[in-house]
Amino acid sequence: MTRFAEKDTAITGVGMSDVSRGARKSALALTIDACLEAMADAGLTRGDVDGIATWPGERADGSGFSPVGCAAVQDALRLEVGWYAGGGEAPGQYGALFNAIGAIAAGLCRNVLIFRTMYEATARKAAYANSLLREGQRQAGPFAWYAPYYTYAAALQQALFFNLYVHKSGITPEQVGQVAVNQRRNAALNPKAIYRTPISIDDYLASPIIATPLRLYDCDVPIDGAAAIVVSRMDVARGLRNPPIRIEAIGSSMRYRNSWTQLDALDTQAQPKVAEMMWSRTDLKPADVDIAQLYDGFSFHTINWLENFGFCERYEAKHFIEGGTRIALGGALPVNTGGGALSAGRLHAYGAVHEACTQLWGRAGARQVKGGPQVCATSTSGGPLAGAMLLVRD
């Protein structure tokens, strides 16, 4: 029987900076706020942290997409580590977590500080209007195939995938809109969320079309903020102050064409085989999941994940989310309970891990899911990017 290394690791602390549409602090200051909070939450000091990981690593390009990397955090906190890594070529945004699991299994470290910082709200107030293209500069790399076609933002590629999904599934705008409406309802109960005023389906339908079929309310909200997570070796975790949140299983595969044009799973994105891998590493089943924090860079991702995780059949998410009651806080599968990236802010799947742990530790206050949820499915995505984790409170 294969031993799955993630089962020997656990999340032991989480932290989050102020999240805003324009921070007074620097990106590094926000990062340190989140990191120190996560370490204190785990009951660890600087001397206990012996690994650092982030995704996608420092990008000093002014976009605010990832302004802080491992080196800046290590030097700011003067950490002495056995291992560190930050880089974007990984199975989606959770690549840093998967790397940390491997490093712990390899005996390189025991407590890994993982963070994700975004400074896109401030960046977009400057001239830098988008993250993909710059005038007067020729585009290299995979996005060169899209560059000449006015593909200014990830929203356009996602709209291509989403439109095919709509075409195949027959989902209606009224059904899609339940994702945004549900998350705004949850955000109203989250003091750290950016947008807290509830919206109705009519508000959703009245929101401007960005690129068919994507509406404004299908898109996440760029913010300034940072989230941090401590992942510890299980024997260490058991001696710390929080009940360990076990990483029960991960999905980190890439078994499709790794390309934003040639991806051979356009309307499902690269998720089905990632979910399949995750379920192959646990005895738990979709029916065992109490809550789900599903990637929502665009609401379409969340709809994709409901199917790809197996909470409903292919092209049946429209019925699953119809009316919004199943995915609400009191429903059979509460989804994106803190408001998600759509309403709480785009922490790029790291807000989702923070919210998962907050719920599993019973700290979610007014938005706490009743009955003491123990199992959370969480995911990342975007075209060929995808990663999944099943988290279980010990």
Added chain:
Amino acid sequence: MTVRILPAIDKDNEAFWTWGREGRLAIHRCADCLYYVHPPVPFCPECEGRTIAPQAVSGRGRIVTFTVNHKAWVPDLAVPYVLALVAIDEQEDVRIACNIVDCAPEEVRFDMPVEACFEACEDLWVPLFRPVRA
């Protein structure tokens, strides 16, 4: 219309972005098993052949998926416009990102037959697609 942001040219992608000068759409193809390899790489994933070279295809294809963009991402961007993925007739798994031109955005449909045309931009010829008119 706002200028197109052009791709950086290298030895693998040069034909794709320049053969439009002669009205030809260039896709790399394996000389051994005739599989089209796109994006162009010097290795055939079907037969492991290493003799891969650009070849003109018919320029005909069909729209796999598309979106009508309404947001003006930069000043003076003329909207709406259509971004699409087109599969070439010769081989379904070769998909080309493009704008659909010579056609009102609301006329674009899934599986619509289209043909390549080219727009000169600096030293390059950018492939675009337009509906095949009966």
